[in-house]
Amino acid sequence: MRGFQARADLAEALALLRARARPLPAESLPLAGAFARVLARDVVAPIDVPGFVRAAVDGYALRGEDSFGATVDAPLVLHVRGDSLPGRPYPAPLGPGEAVRIATGSPLPEGADAVLQAELAREVVRGGRRLVELLGSVPPLRHIGQVGEDMSRGQCVLAAGRRLRPQDVGALASLGLASVDVVRRPRVGLLVTGDELVAPGSAPGPHQIVDSNSLVLAGLAARDGAEFLAPLRARDGAGALRAGLDALLAGPGDVLLVTGATSVGPEDLMPQVLRERGALELHGLAVRPASPTGIGRAHDGRPVFLVPGNPVSCLCAYELVVGPLVRALAGLPDPWAFPHRSVELVLARKIASKVGRTDFVRVRRVGPDQVEPVATSGASNLSSAVLAGGFVLVDADSEGAAPGERVRVHLFDPP
Ligand SMILES: Nc1nc2c(c(=O)[nH]1)N[C@H]1C(S)=C(S)[C@@H](COP(=O)(O)OP(=O)(O)OC[C@H]3O[C@@H](n4cnc5c(N)ncnc54)[C@H](O)[C@@H]3O)O[C@H]1N2
């Protein structure tokens, strides 16, 4: 057994990943499947929306100047020529002294330049003629929407890198588009190792542990815009681990993860197996937890992460090094920053950390604006992350933080 001689800085690990991370190629998707996907290219409006001048209120389309001077006490009277309804415009031009009853969103007839709202109009029939009494006036251009007032032809409506929100997809539909180019989702493949493990959903027998890491990783990868492939499983021992890694490499994953067997115990053969099948570029990170993390490559260049088996270390390794790469491949904006919402809170108990090591400290709220580190016996207890509301990252050049200090807390809960 050989311990870790030297551990790489987190910054060094991220620089290694960053040097080769590019968003995956684009794919075209029907709009209905595009929600939450990342735009691969800018979207430039091919048309004006709306494509016609429209009424912004229900009322009467008219020439504004025909209403000048009208009041409740001295209404002016116009001749109502007909109606303009959504999709069914009034077909002829409007002359002086004429009006058309119009519904919100309907095309403004040619010759009209304003809409008097229904509240200031009273329609009457006299001698078989439709008339409207104007109880107030409206200046030209009032209560109408111009061509392209929503989105104008040639305008960049959404920029590449945007994670599409529901209203974004709606806007693409308004532009008459049927599909959109989005970044292909990174596929994340996982090999779970360990003789003691049983699949999630099973009750553990004597000395057995339920594989929780695959569920934690699946949730994190989905958060970061990835498609999580069905996990593969391998028993311990060089032969089984080799066969497991080969199956993982044969799969379609863009990012490949292996949990367990990455430390320096007698069964921790994964680093050696990865060296045989590609390269182990870095093994051992100056972070806590997740120090046995390894980063390497398959022969074809796909990234492979050796993620520690301890459940909190697994979560931490994902957040520190796997997640940024997944987000970069997914084309998400600012992929190297934590995606969590963060707040500044006051520390109620001290956080101790060693200079030269980055600490991922789970904290919980103990007051409206106070947090304390979750007391824990180590990274094997997932309940510490369940109890925690978020984490504080203590940089390698810091000795920690004293009670009363303000710290930035990255919250596990989405907004
Ligand atoms: N001499 C040293 N020993 C250890 C070191 C070290 O630096 N020197 N590092 C420790 C640290 S830190 C960690 S973390 C663990 C990591 O070990 P492995 O990645 O080799 O993981 P395993 O030994 O396979 O398992 C550790 C632990 O986690 C449980 N486990 C594994 N997979 C899962 C899973 N999918 N779901 C839930 N739990 C899992 C496993 O049963 C073990 O209890 O090494 C330390 N040792």
Ligand code: MOO
């Ligand atoms: O990564 Mo290990 O769990 O630090 O304890």
